[in-house]
Amino acid sequence: MSETKITVIYDNPTDPEAFESAYPADQLEAARKVPGYVRFEASKVWPKEDGSPTPAYRMVDWYFADYDAASAAVTTPEFGAFFQAMGALSTGGVRVLFSDVEVPQQ
Incomplete structure (x- = not known):
């Protein structure tokens, strides 16, 4: 079996300032407490140069052995607390994906 990744994609929030003020404590700390992951990443989508909305706002990724x-x-x-x-x-919407990592990090 190959690695499995769980990705949370946050769509653009209705109030970015409120999202950013709550995100570190409400999401990152809870995400770090999820047991069993091999690697954890959090990222923010770069803004578009023309100022138009991006297709997503932030992402959280956990990598698991399988x-x-x-x-x-x-x-x-712990995941239940994160999910709640x-x-x-996620005032702008959110998507959660399970993915098969076909080319793992080396």
């Missing part, structure tokens, strides 16, 4: 480990992580209280906070913070 699908079973990722599936187990989402059943934990994510729902409250």
Whole structure:
């Protein structure tokens, strides 16, 4: 089995300032507490040069050894706490993906 990645894609929030003020404590700290990941990344989408809306706002990625480990992580209280906070913070929408990592980091 190959690595599995769980990605959270936050769409553009209705109030970016409010999102940014809550994000470090409400999402990053909760994301770091999710058990079982091999690697964790958080990123912010660069703004478009013409000022038009970007297709997404921020992303959180957890990498797990395999699908079973990722599936187990989402059943934990820690992931539940992250998910609950994510729902409250994601005023512009949010997507959650499970992906098969075809070319892992070396």
